[in-house]
Amino acid sequence: MTPSNVKALVAFGAGFAGGWVARSLADSPHDAGVKLVALALRAKAQVTRWASSERERVEDVVAEARVKVEPKVERARSAKVTPMRVTRGEA
Secondary structure, eight states: OOHHHHHHHHHHHHHHHHHHHHHHOOOSSEEEEHHHHHHHHHHHHHHHHHHHHHHHHHHHHHHHHHHHHHHHHHHHHTTTOOOOOOTTOOO
């Protein structure tokens, strides 16, 4: 047997065993579907909680950055000097 044949045989065996286990865990296709949907809903809830906490973290970072930047921007605005107007013929 060549190594590729062995790999194919192992892959087939793993797929067959996995399918057998999955089928034995579910009493019927309906129950399997219900379990799958329940799993998806739990995953969605976890992702939503994670996204919410990350959003709060990013908002905190942005707020801290604004606190550091805004005083500098205000000083720069108040320090702007208007250029003098020069007209021709005056010296």
